[in-house]
Every structure is written in structure tokens, then in C-alpha cells.
Amino acid sequence: MNPVYVVMIINLIIWAGIFGYMLNLSKHMSALRKKLNKLSDNEH
Amino acid sequence: MRKAWLILQKDIQQEFKTRFAVNAILLFAVVTLTAVSFSIGTYSASQEILAALLWIILFFSAMSGLSHIFVREEETHTADTLKLVALPVNVFWGKFFFNLILLILVEIIIIPLYFAVMNFVVIHTSFFILVMLLGSLGLTGGGTMVAAIISKASAKGALFTVLSFPILLPVLVSAISATNSAVGNDPVSLTGNAIQTMIAYDVVIITASVLLFDFVWNE
């Protein structure tokens, strides 16, 4: 296997890991924000 | 310190009536020793491997018995009673010395057996004893603290080993390499390092435990 591909694969794994995680986080965050808005609306 | 001694006395008194911890840890040690001995069988393992196996047996025996001292207080609802009459620091020392005595007792029984069964030969005896002592101090220090933590969680038994292992690994690794020197396998230069590491580890883990125990006990 050409070494440059190995390096690329490694690089890809790292970025995929980070982005996958962040994507998950942002999904989570918008869900939480919705819930928070709903809760604070009920207050008033 | 007198109070710590009283707690130690109380725990020994209690232990004498049931012999639960002693039985658990000792039987565990004997069973593992037998298993190791059987699996090696007639092959002659190198002294290097035997040194490592000895510590693995001791580590897992410790894992089977050292948590008992805190788990018992929690499960019989006596922890609160003890809290009402004792300062945390005394409780820690009392439990620490109980575990130390327990572990050394197991070592006194297991190590001669190990010599006999496994063909294990120690060349520098006094050095070996020093290594055992320092190693036991480290195992007990970290083990007692983790025992205090897990006594307040669920799934105590499994958790104890999982939490202890990474924390006890430095002392375990140094003890194995120092034991290696004791059987005459390694150059002397390495010996000093392992001993230094163990002393430093013992001091650090025991100090940290004393400082942190307050939070765990009076949580």
C-alpha cells in the first residue's frame, strides 16, 4: 500500500471522529435548546 | 493515632468472629496459585515470568479482599454510627493498617508456598523483603482508598478491580521489575530506579488518600 494513503486514512479517521462527534453534539444541543425554551415559556 | 489503633482493634475483633475477609483473600490466593501452578505444569518458567506471576496473584487476591473493610460498614449500616464517633483521618488509618496486615498475612502464607511449588529462587533475600513491603504498602494505600469509593456505589466487586487497576499499575510494574532484580535477573542500576519509584509512589498515594478520604467518607 502506498504510504501516502495510509497517512490519508489516518488523517481521515481523526477528522471523521471529530466531526462525527461534533455533529452528534450539535444535534443534542438543539434538542436541549428546544426543551429549555419550552420550559422557560411555561414559566411566564 | 490512638483512635486509629482503636478502630483497627475493633476491625480485627470483628474479623475474628467471621473471618470473612481473611478466608476470601486467602482462598483466592491459594486457588490462583494452584491454577497458575497447574497451567505451567512441568514446563519450567523463567524466573522473570515467575516474578510477574507472583505479583499478579497478589494483586488479584488483594482485589478480592481489600474492599471488604468498607463494604461491610456500609452494608451493615454501621458507617453512620462510626461517623458519629470518629474523625475521617483516624478511620482511614485504621482501615489502612487492617488491610496492610491482611495483605502481609496472605504474603506470609503464599510466598513460601510459591517458592515450594513454582521453583522460584530469590538470591537477594533482604532486598526481596523490602520489595514485598514497599509493594504491599502501595497496593494497600491505593486499594483502601478505592475501596472507600466503591463501597458507596453499586456493582462493588467488579468496580473495585476496574478502578484499582490503572491506579495500582505503577506500583505493580515497579514491584515486578524490582522482584526481577531480586531473583538476580537485572542489572543493579535498574533496581535503584524501581525502588525509588515505589517509595515515591507509596508516599504520593498515601498522602493523596489521606487528603481525599475526608470527601469520600463524609460525602
Place this chain on the structure above:
Amino acid sequence: MYLHCDAVTKYFDEKLIFKNVSFEASTGNSIAIIGPNGSGKTTLLRILCNLMQPTEGIVKYKHNGNVLLKQQAYRYFSLIGPYLELYEQLTARENLTFFAKMQDIPNYPNLLTRLMQRMNLSGREDDPVKTYSSGMKQRLKYVFALLSEPKILFVDEPRANLDEEGIDTVYSILTEQRKKGILIIATNDSEDLKFADYKVTVHA
């Protein structure tokens, strides 16, 4: 001796147990903590004894005008409760000797004999606690609590597991404690309430 419980609130995670419980008591006072089952009477007692941290608010002890630190305060009070057990495998004497030594009680053998007699337990000193009946265990807890001659006595359900005779003894103890120190009981029993100068109600 002076006990001050200021705006104590306790949550278990999101569940509110009680909110803003405040009272104060000094020598000669007695207080009953009342509330329906599961309202957190026991939790409040545990907080007062420093066995548990309140979510908000503070508990303060004063002795001769000085505020006591946590590590000093525990010498001045005793607690009797169903969740507070003695060492089952040890005998009554071993248990009590251990606790007496831990609390630096001078002349404890005499005191021990006297209290065992008073709680109608003499003769059973050298039996393991696990052979005791639940009523006897409860009486033994009184011996343990009174051993240190506490300035403040906390009692959770004074009558639990006791027969007529036991209750009489306990009541005489409560009367005494009320005179010479502070008495705090958690109860729902109207009989027990006779011992209280005033009541603190806990509820969510």
C-alpha cells in the same frame, strides 16, 4: 449549647425533600420534627448530625458562645435511629467499650453497667448483638447514645420496636434530656409530642 438550623433545603437530584426548614434550640428546649411518612424527617435528622450535606442552608452548633467546627461538634450530640446500627458480630460490651474509648469517656465501665441496668439489659452484656431481639437492639442504641452524656440528643421514632416497659424507660430518659440539654425527636406519634416545646413540620 445552642443549635441553629437555618433555611435548610434538601434535594435528592431533582426531587425536593423539604425546603427552608429553620429553627433554633438552646439548652432546655425540646423540638419535635413531624411530617407524614417519606417527608424527610430522617433526612433532616441526618443533616442536623452532619451525616449528610444539605443542598442549601446551614446547620450551626454553639457551645459556651463559640461556634463549633464540624470535627468538634460530633462530641456533643448522639443520635438514635433505625438506620444506625451497632456491630452485630460483637458483643454489647465490645461495642460499647469501643464507642466509649473512641469518645474519650472517662470511667466508662461504671457508666456502662448503670445504663445497661437502666435499659433492662443487664446479664446480656457479653452476648453478640446479633442474638438480640429488635426491641433489645433499640434499647442498646439508647445505651450507646447516652454513654457520651450528650448535650443534644436526636431520636428518630423513640418508641420503635419497644414494649410498654421500654417506652416508660425511654420517656423518663427523654424527660431528663429535656431538662439538661436539647432534645430533638422525629415522630408522628401524639404521645411523643408531649415532650416537645414546639413542632417543626417538614414537607415537600
Place this chain on the structure above:
Amino acid sequence: MVKKIWNTILFVWMSGVIVGAFIWATQQKALKEYTRIIYFHVPVSWITVLAFLIAAVYSFLYLKKRLLKYDAYAEAANQLGFLFAVLATVTGSIWAKVSWGTFWNWDPRETSIFILLLIYAAYFALRSAIEEQDRRAILSSVYAILAFVTVPFFVFIVPRIYFSLHPDPVINQTGEVNMDFKQRVVFFSSLITFTAVFVWMLKTKFEIAVMRLRIKKLEREK
């Protein structure tokens, strides 16, 4: 708006580093193409350690101040640390396979990252075994600090006992001297990028943690 600008800068910078690493930087003779792995693998490993440190600091703060916020921060840092530890382990393992022939051979740094992984895993195991949140916060903080004080010992023992196959000593035998200018520029920019990405992730995690706590508070006030 400011946030958007920062994100754009970060994105451009990141792309620059990747391009630089693959095209601009020169290759090390001994490592050939694999030189480039250093620009990604090393920063990831560094962040594993950084996250562990941050978690220990917040654990300590929690024990001092008893604010649940700090415990949530420590947990967030540990979660990110675990993610980066997994990334470092996987990428390192692939690298080990192509250059040394095996996926795993207990080289000192592999050992260190493995121990960090174990500690992270133990931390989460402990958290999942305690129901009540105050108790969970205290016990896991104590455990994080206890683990933190023992980790430095691996720095002393591990390299002395095991022989290292890791190329870092080859490159850094006398500090950073053996890296040439271009390599150094790319390496440090990459380190900065990854740290910036990590800080950004951590901030997001903190935000989420704070939101969670607020939701809980609102719910309990009802």
C-alpha cells in the same frame, strides 16, 4: 457574528495545515511518507493528556466549591479525552502496523495511552454505578484526582523498563533539533489547530452541560 468569524478562521487554518502537511513539509529520511502522520497523530495524543489535566483541575474545583457545574465540566473534559484517546490509539495502531508490522506491541507511549484509556473507562464505569448526583460528583472527582496523581509515575517507569520503537525519540533525540524549519512550522501549526478545535469542542460541551443543569433546575422548580 464573532463566533462565525472565528469558525471561518479555524476552518481555513485547518485546511492550510492539512495541505501544508501533505505538500509543503519535507519528508524525514527514516520515516519517508510516514513523517506526515506526526502532524496529526501527535496533536491528538497531546489533547488526550490535556483533557485529562483539565478534568483533574475541574474535579479539584468541584471538591473546593461544590458546584455541580464543575463536575459536569470535568465529565465533559473526560468524555472528549476519551474520544481523542480512542483516535490516538486507532491511528497509532495503524501506523504501528505499517511501519513495525504489528498493531500493538506495548511500546512506552502505547502503554501510556492505554493506561489513560483505562482510567477514562474506569471513571465512566464509576459514574454509571452511582445514582445520586451529589454523591456521583464527589466520588468521581476524588477518583479523577487520585488517578491524576498516579499518572506521572508512568513517565518514570515505563520508558526505563521497555524499549521504545516510537519514532519520536528518533526525531526529537536532542529536543526538536532534528525537525527542519518547514516541518516545525507545520507541526506547531497543527498542534495549535488541534488545540483550538479541542477548545471549541470543550466549550460546546460546557454549554450543553450548563443547559442540562438549567433544565434540571427549571424542572425542579415546577
